[in-house]
Amino acid sequence: MIAITSNKTSDERIQEIVQFIEKQGVQAHVSKGEDRTVIGIIGKADPKLAEQLRQMSGVEQVVKISKSYKLASRDFHPADTVINIKGVEIGGEQLVVMGGPCAVETPEQIDEIARLVKAAGGQVLRGGAFKPRTGPYSFQGVGVEGLIMMAEAGKKHGLLTITEVMTPEYVDVCAQYADILQVGTRNMQNFDLLRKLGTIQTPVLLKRGFSSTYDEFLNAAEYILAGGNPNVMLCERGIRTFETYTRNTLDLSAIPVLKQLSHLPVISDPSHGTGRRELVVPMTKASVAAGADGLIIEMHTDPDNSMTGDGVQSLFPEQFANLLVDLEKLAPLLGKKFDTHKEAILT
Numbered sequence: 044m045i046a047i048t049s050n051k052t053s054d055e056r057i058q059e060i061v062q063f064i065e066k067q068g069v070q071a072h073v074s075k076g077e078d079r080t081v082i083g084i085i086g087k088a089d090p091k092l093a094e095q096l097r098q099m100s101g102v103e104q105v106v107k108i109s110k111s112y113k114l115a116s117r118d119f120h121p122a123d124t125v126i127n128i129k130g131v132e133i134g135g136e137q138l139v140v141m142g143g144p145c146a147v148e149t150p151e152q153i154d155e156i157a158r159l160v161k162a163a164g165g166q167v168l169r170g171g172a173f174k175p176r177t178g179p180y181s182f183q184g185v186g187v188e189g190l191i192m193m194a195e196a197g198k199k200h201g202l203l204t205i206t207e208v209m210t211p212e213y214v215d216v217c218a219q220y221a222d223i224l225q226v227g228t229r230n231m232q233n234f235d236l237l238r239k240l241g242t243i244q245t246p247v248l249l250k251r252g253f254s255s256t257y258d259e260f261l262n263a264a265e266y267i268l269a270g271g272n273p274n275v276m277l278c279e280r281g282i283r284t285f286e287t288y289t290r291n292t293l294d295l296s297a298i299p300v301l302k303q304l305s306h307l308p309v310i311s312d313p314s315h316g317t318g319r320r321e322l323v324v325p326m327t328k329a330s331v332a333a334g335a336d337g338l339i340i341e342m343h344t345d346p347d348n349s350m351t352g353d354g355v356q357s358l359f360p361e362q363f364a365n366l367l368v369d370l371e372k373l374a375p376l377l378g379k380k381f382d383t384h385k386e387a388i389l390t
């Protein structure tokens with residue numbers, strides 16, 4: 044249930060309404076908008092509460108919300124969430140490009156790729172130090188050493204960093220080195236991991252499970268938000284369908300649907316979404332046209348010899364740079380800003 048106050052309702056009155064709600068043993072979540080404030084009510088409320096709120100001065104409307112997720116929904120939080128990380132805003136006007144290898148391999152590899160991501164105009168360096176591999180004998184990532192290598196490369200080249208965390212025990216160490224923590228598709232419903240991520244403030248990029256509905260996806264985000272971490276972005280990375288030509292089917296509809304249902308930033312991953320290098324460029328552009336706030340794209344200096352199988356979907360540095368030049372032209376037509384020459388203001 045949400046209670047919507049009028050634009051004339053004072054902050055003091057809103058506080059009184061909140062106190063009244065909390066006295067009933069449920070939580071009140073206030074989302075201040077430009078012309079109205081939404082008070083979301085979480086928990087099992089007394090059936091009389093809706094009527095009582097309707098009678099209160101300052102309350103304009105009371106609406107029942109049937110969705111199982113609350114904090115992630117636009118009903119509870121009408122304005123877009125903008126996550127500011129050291130001066131880089133995600134979810135606002137700025138289009139954000141995260142680029143880098145599937146896995147961190149060596150200090151030289153990640154340093155050189157960071158240099159190229161920065162030179163092309165990207166704002167975030169991606170790279171996995173802990174890799175969720177389908178087979179137990181495949182390369183599993185270089186671990187904590189990789190976090191250190193990536194943090195150094197990010198710092199040296201003025202990029203934010205994003206890396207995957209797979210277990211609750213590694214959340215703190217990953218958060219110590221990276222600016223954004225990625226939850227992979229296979230872990231979208233690892234509830235212990237989500238709960239742990241709710242206890243910190245480090246931004247989280249939550250990837251959609253490859254067989255998950257939007258409802259399940261938003262409920263997974265809700266776990267992190269409910270724990271107290273408001274800095275969550277949603278990432279469409281392709282779902283499993285009957286088609287085998289592509290590795291996954293990038294669900295472009297997810298982008299506008301998630302923007303409608305939720306206030307959280309939406310990022311697209313055309314690399315895992317297609318699994319084919321030649322499709323990454325067109326699907327990146329399509330994602331921006333569909334309203335994505337950012338992209339996460341695999342790029343490698345030597346994709347044929349990359350240590351995970353993801354070389355086939357990694358762009359060559361020149362393709363990555365050319366793509367970003369195209370995005371610079373496209374973004375303004377689609378209500379976004381992107382400047383390949385802008386120095387990221389890392390504060």
Ligand code: PEP
Pocket residue numbers: 145171175226227228229250280312315
């Ligand atoms: C990755 O980003 O390298 C990755 C493993 O992604 P996903 O969880 O989407 O497969």
Ligand code: MN
Pocket residue numbers: 145146315341351353
């Ligand atoms: Mn990968």
